[in-house]
Amino acid sequence: MIVTIDRLGHLGDGIAPGPIFVSGVLPGEVVEGTPDGDHLLHPKIITPSPDRVKPPCRHARACGGCQLQHASDAFVAAWKQEVVANALAGQGLTAPFQPLVTSPPGSRRRATLSARRTRSGVLIGFHARASDTLAEIPDCRLLHPGILAAFPGLQALVQAGGSRTTELSLQVTLTRGGPDVSVTGGKPLDSALRLDLARLVEAHGFSRLTWDGEIVALRDRPALTMGQATVIPPAGAFLQATAEGEQALLAAVRQALGPQKRVVDLFSGTGTFALPLAEAMDVHAVEGDAGMTQALDLAARNTPGLHRVTTETRDLFRRPLEPDELKPFSGAVIDPPRAGAEAQTGRLAASAIPVIAAVSCNPVTFARDARSLTDAGYRLDWVQVVDQFRWSTHVELVARLSR
Numbered sequence: 001m002i003v004t005i006d007r008l009g010h011l012g013d014g015i016a017p018g019p020i021f022v023s024g025v026l027p028g029e030v031v032e033g034t035p036d037g038d039h040l041l042h043p044k045i046i047t048p049s050p051d052r053v054k055p056p057c058r059h060a061r062a063c064g065g066c067q068l069q070h071a072s073d074a075f076v077a078a079w080k081q082e083v084v085a086n087a088l089a090g091q092g093l094t095a096p097f098q099p100l101v102t103s104p105p106g107s108r109r110r111a112t113l114s115a116r117r118t119r120s121g122v123l124i125g126f127h128a129r130a131s132d133t134l135a136e137i138p139d140c141r142l143l144h145p146g147i148l149a150a151f152p153g154l155q156a157l158v159q160a161g162g163s164r165t166t167e168l169s170l171q172v173t174l175t176r177g178g179p180d181v182s183v184t185g186g187k188p189l190d191s192a193l194r195l196d197l198a199r200l201v202e203a204h205g206f207s208r209l210t211w212d213g214e215i216v217a218l219r220d221r222p223a224l225t226m227g228q229a230t231v232i233p234p235a236g237a238f239l240q241a242t243a244e245g246e247q248a249l250l251a252a253v254r255q256a257l258g259p260q261k262r263v264v265d266l267f268s269g270t271g272t273f274a275l276p277l278a279e280a281m282d283v284h285a286v287e288g289d290a291g292m293t294q295a296l297d298l299a300a301r302n303t304p305g306l307h308r309v310t311t312e313t314r315d316l317f318r319r320p321l322e323p324d325e326l327k328p329f330s331g332a333v334i335d336p337p338r339a340g341a342e343a344q345t346g347r348l349a350a351s352a353i354p355v356i357a358a359v360s361c362n363p364v365t366f367a368r369d370a371r372s373l374t375d376a377g378y379r380l381d382w383v384q385v386v387d388q389f390r391w392s393t394h395v396e397l398v399a400r401l402s403r
């Protein structure tokens, strides 16, 4: 069967009339393959797109970690911006776009890897697309070299504490004290395993090891720099995936807010925005996870010269800040999880806050929330796509809303 690809769906699959879904293709390409329901399998490109490039990573074919390595950077940038423009159009909104910023190759400082102990050793990598198969990725072009350098230590951890029957998940974050590793799916801890793991943490220079939620070794502080502050995040806490992405998001948030006296940071995490912003303004940071608010609070108190930083642990889905509580602030940052912030946005819409820096990892919920703000009289001044998940279909953005 031969088809011509119309467009890419939000998971990066090519869509031909039918619809027929084809992976690894680009709009305009003529493709021949074997039909299987609404999919075309084993696609052979008959007419390639001018946007097609040779995947820069030798693992691209086997590994499901990246979906768009076969597309040029310019194509991916335009596509991600279009995804946001389409989501906005779905809500009847348009906005000027600021130039997109993409994180460089080799910059992912946080990744969740899968691992398995086998008869012949240990496999660590990402899953192949929609598959149980693990692809080994020693030359991954996405991960920071610091994470790749941790692979021998990770393999030793899996050898010591993985069973042959269960796959392990390894969340690795590069910190100033060394890789901070959190493992789930390992063998139950007993005293011999604890000793083994602690020895491996020392030998391989990890900062901290968390095993199924329990901290089993702390060799050095898993310190992160946020502005002038040093944050010690709880294990598994949210962190922007690349330092470059974090800086691009922060620059756009600063630009959106402009000079302010006192702002509120909603869904603040451990202070990615709150702590650097506090170098120039008072910040009230609100976050649902008590461990993260405590980390932010401690970091602020240990950093001389910051403006006033206050923190609050609060479930912003169930108990959003009310318009009255928003009165003291001349600006707001809001960076919710993928579900968006319907309840809190409703309260912002009813508030008098003049400017909002909205950060989002989901264009659809962002557009929904932006619409409720524009319905209440806000203007959507601009949107900037920040591509910190290079070669993936994931889209992040910052927008300025004001009135």
Ligand SMILES: C[S@@+](CC[C@H](N)C(=O)[O-])C[C@H]1O[C@@H](n2cnc3c(N)ncnc32)[C@H](O)[C@@H]1O
Pocket (backbone or CB within 6 Å): 238, 239, 240, 267, 268, 269, 270, 271, 272, 273, 286, 287, 288, 289, 292, 314, 315, 316, 317, 318, 335, 336, 337, 361
């Ligand atoms: C996308 S992260 C952003 C964190 C922070 N702004 C950053 O850039 O590091 C979303 C944050 O919302 C928090 N969160 C999730 N659900 C929440 C809720 N119902 N109420 C308050 N915070 C919540 C998560 O713990 C997480 O820290």
